[in-house]
Amino acid sequence: MAMTNHLPYQTNRINSCLFKFSRNFFGFCHTKAMRMLFFFLLFTSQVFASKDTSHLDLLGEFSGRISHINEPAALLRIKVDFTNLKYLNTRDRVEFWDQTYPAQRCTSFVVGKSNDYLLLKVPNYEFCERFMFMALGTYLHFYSRDLVNNLKMGTEVLDILLKRRLALEGQVTRETREVDIHIEKVNAVNGRFEVLRQKLLAEWQKELSDLEEDRTVNLRNLENARAKLNEVDKKLEIYRIEDENLKVDRWALDPKLYLKK
Numbered sequence: 001m002a003m004t005n006h007l008p009y010q011t012n013r014i015n016s017c018l019f020k021f022s023r024n025f026f027g028f029c030h031t032k033a034m035r036m037l038f039f040f041l042l043f044t045s046q047v048f049a050s051k052d053t054s055h056l057d058l059l060g061e062f063s064g065r066i067s068h069i070n071e072p073a074a075l076l077r078i079k080v081d082f083t084n085l086k087y088l089n090t091r092d093r094v095e096f097w098d099q100t101y102p103a104q105r106c107t108s109f110v111v112g113k114s115n116d117y118l119l120l121k122v123p124n125y126e127f128c129e130r131f132m133f134m135a136l137g138t139y140l141h142f143y144s145r146d147l148v149n150n151l152k153m154g155t156e157v158l159d160i161l162l163k164r165r166l167a168l169e170g171q172v173t174r175e176t177r178e179v180d181i182h183i184e185k186v187n188a189v190n191g192r193f194e195v196l197r198q199k200l201l202a203e204w205q206k207e208l209s210d211l212e213e214d215r216t217v218n219l220r221n222l223e224n225a226r227a228k229l230n231e232v233d234k235k236l237e238i239y240r241i242e243d244e245n246l247k248v249d250r251w252a253l254d255p256k257l258y259l260k261k
Helices: 002-025 032-049 054-060 083-087 125-131 145-180 182-238
Strands: 061-070 075-080 093-097 106-113 117-121 139-143 248-250 258-260
Touching: 054 061, 054 145, 083 145, 093 117, 093 145, 145 182
Parallel strands: none
Antiparallel strands: 061 075, 061 139, 075 117, 093 106, 093 139, 106 117, 248 258
């Protein structure tokens, strides 16, 4: 009955919080994509809240043996062996009974725990002793509604973590694929730039060849021009005209007399 009332309360509380959040959130959701993301998160949270967790009620029951009794302090140290012990917290309420009188249950509270032991505080220890045999080694059954509630919250956390793990596995797969095809990408880039290199090399060789051809033509033209220049110089020498036909001459023994002949 407690389970039936507890789940709608969680659902209403989550929906109320989401409604309050939505009033503030829509002030920032200016785009259609942001609004679609918000509705997806709202739907996901409602799925979590409405998930059937009735099977967790069975996990609220466990068993153990009394390993130590402190009567003045009303403390019982219980040897237990179950993995879900980690979901029991300090101050959680635990009911216990023995096989002789299963209808008679005592109430206790967790005051400490380790990997294999629970330390329980029994407020009505003297009353419990009247109908329950409590001694070292006594085998007892336990039930905790707080353990069930903690398991339900743990289940929701596990669902979220599993979805996150699934998303991260997908990311790991994508990144692994990207790493694996890195060499292929490098080879593709090298091949593309090798083609460009060959093309540039061919253009470079063509430019050098064109320049060499131009140099050959220029040398040929230079030689032709020099040959024509020499030919013109010879013709100029042949057809040169002097200003006078007389030449200046002097007698070697007469430094002052100059004669033209």
